Amino acid sequence: MRISTQQFFQRSAQGLGASQTALLESQQRLSGGAQRLRASDAPSDAQASLRLTAGLDRLARFERNRESAELRLNTEETTLAALSQNLQRVRELALTLGNATLTEEDALGVQAELKALKSEALALANTKAPTGEALFAGTNGTAKAFAEGADGAVTYLGTATPRQIQIGPDRTLELGPSGGKLFQSIANDRPAQVTLAESNSGTAVLENLELLDAPAFSGAALPLTVTFDGAGGVTVEDRDGAVVPGTFQDGVLEVAGLRLTLSGAPDNGDTLTISASSEGDLFALYDELLAVSERPREPAAAQAQFQNALRAAQDRLADAEQQVGSARSAVGSKLSALEGEQTRQAAQRLELEAQRSALDDLDYTAAITLFQQQLTALQAAQSAFTRISDLSLFNFLR
């Protein structure tokens, strides 16, 4: 084909320009370390990379949530541990109270310590989370979870529901357990609450309570009132005043599927109430023990009443210890759930990062090779151009 002079120069200039543009783009890629200079270099890669970035952002969010959850759970754990030590000391004091050789001074010491332990328990229940709000106030965000009235009664200021925090794609964790549930609704596994009347003149002391026949017990119209006749006989009336069959023999009272073992001897007219077991209050426990410590131990009837009251308080103490213990293990399992999510998401994160890197990051080997190739091509084109453009017939026309 015939080549016109103008065309030769134009085409050469275009070719050199295109080579230079390609070289500049390669250089930009190398200096930026990015595979794409603009999205249109590879639209589907750009879109996929955007999606991967959103996925990584999401994992980072969960990570941050996990961190703040962990901080909080650790605070919960240390608080509950301190509370359980507190209760252990209360248990020791209760044992001291039960000691027959307890002196007046000893009792005063126990009372002082119980008061101190109560205010410590209240302070622990009002512990603040790392973020400033009360740890056990649920979703209210108040500075205090509990307030103590002038009469020593403690009221809950928070809400009944915990907060939720997202720690994984399909995993939420409950944070900030309700203090009301934790400290003021202490569950127990006793079938019924047995109370011997304060007015009893006998020496009956409740030693043991068993459930023999659950259907029979659940059919009873509680509370049941048992009245002793002091001669080995009992009459039992239910809520509605109807008589319920019951036997009392050798200190064993069997009524409505329950077996109560009593020591000592009830007098005629002594009564005992069997009511549904109720949830306990941690703070009331201290007051209850204080009241027990102030009871007279003489005469025998008072001693029996003291024993009954102490025993009831010890039962509740055991319940509280169990409640705090299970709350601690719940915290532990939450912490291990965090750990599990952490491991799972770390693997996922690595995978996503690898994918994004494959899409976004420059393959330096390939890029440098290409750059070198383009450089060589441009140099060759430039030298070819100068050589050819020098060749003109006019140069030989002298």
Next chain:
Amino acid sequence: MSGLFGIATSALRANQQALATVGQNIANVNTEGYARQRLSLSTATGAAGGVAVLGVERSYSEWASAALLTAQGGAGAASAKASALSRLETAFAVDETSLSAAFGRFQDALATLSAQPTVSGVRTTVFEEARTVAARFQSMDRQLANLEGALRTEMGATVERINGYASELAQLNQALRASGSSPALEDQKEQLLNKLAYEVGARPSRQGDGPVDLYLPSGQPLVRADRAFTLEAAQGVVGPFTPKITVEGSGRDASFGLQGGRLGGLLDAFDAGVTPRRRELGQLAEAYLGKMNQLHAAGFTAAGEAGGALFSGLEADLALNAAPGNTADGAFTASVATPSALQASAYELTVEAGNQVTVRRLNDDSVVYDGLLADLSDAPLDGLTFSLASGAPAAGDRYRVDPLAGAAGRVRLALASPSELAMNRAEVFATLSGTITATVEPVQGLSAPFPGDPALLELTVENDGSGGLVLTDGAGNAQSFTPGAPVTFEPYGVSLTISSALVGARIELKAQSAGAADGGQARLLSDDLPIFASGESAGDGYGAVLGAAAGASNRADLEAQAAELSVADASARREALTGVNLDEEAADLLRFQQAYQAAARVITVADSLFQSLLAVVR
């Protein structure tokens, strides 16, 4: 003897003229559009002999020139489109300044709020990030609007150039008719045709020497004989019935079928590039607003107030543009009813005889409604409710609306202060009536606020007609249930378990704040929520718009490269015939110089012959 003189003289003249032609070619070696000239010689026919000059010939090939014109039209369109679309692409960032990054940071702030609802400053961060999302929507829409404006200005400039070239061509036609064809005029004509092909893609049906006519694809003449028709580009705000390019004087739409040339490329970039992306951005904005507002309204503020809308900007009561020829005073409006179901399209509403109305979606030309005018507003069409606002339309009246273009620019944060953020979940209370036992999950993140004021959700147990039971709210929402199994009543997302119920039993649900520092609604808002009916999230939506913009830019780039190659190829073919090659001219220069010298030598020889003869006579 005199014959020899005559022959030599003709040869001298011819070669001198040939040298002049070579000189002309050399002089024009760099002249754009110059076609190489050759001297056409022939044996002189007279008895005296010698050489005759037939004339100066212009190297020209009709098919090579026509191929170049076609290639120029394609290249003009492709390069204008590629540069417009690459500008469009830059509006869609992929880095920290992108819309999806703004979504991400807003979600980050919400997640932090859900984890630490009592920490001061977290709320302010959420508030600021929400404002950033709104600002990002606005700035993206502004960028696209600016690009539309720039394209319109560029169209105006292109139209100016076309008008200039067309009037030059008309004058040239006049000159060609008056003084006949000449190489210089033909060079000029070919160059003008090339420029017009590049700008508007028009090419003459007949080529060759002499005057030419030019027509646009719509059949509109651009140049006819000595007359040029002036085009006009619409400026300012362009209504849906305004053509973008008109013929001055007649107002006729000249853009129909216009695909070639820069003008065609700009129109294409406008209609297939910028406008659809702007609509898609609007679609994304509306769907995002719909979802976020619904969830935010279902939450409660720290003060226990029910949350309202988080963002404002959901399109409502948009007036439909009436066609210029409408005969009656009917006025229609469109409002967004279901943001997740919106389609990125404009709509045309046509009134027909018998109070029938047709609504067409214009992007795929499908009919979305064909029925009575009275039933038009009963159900949303593609998530939009069309209704007759005032007056009565007449048969044949047409209306258009482009509900989503520019919608993103109207997104604003609806809250005045961080304290208005409703980030706490609802605590739901149920009042049962009739024969029913049911429990409601006490604290739950609702997905939509209960209706009415005071907000109250009343559910009734009904027969589902096939032996089962169904819960209905009397507003078209229903959920079948099996006693004892937990169910979720949508769209409120309220979870409840009905242990036993008889038909007619009712549940009345009320919601209040679950606590001042619950943060549970922030947790719901922080997730990658599905905002479209397809289940795609806002980030996916942005990715799709970005992908469309980048993909179009990528294809346009490739097209532009291909078009450039075909121009290079066509011009190489034309140049091969018409271009000046200096080496060739140098050879010709030598050739004609030698021939001239030879002819001069012939005269010397004739002279010496004549002298010899004289000497014999003397």
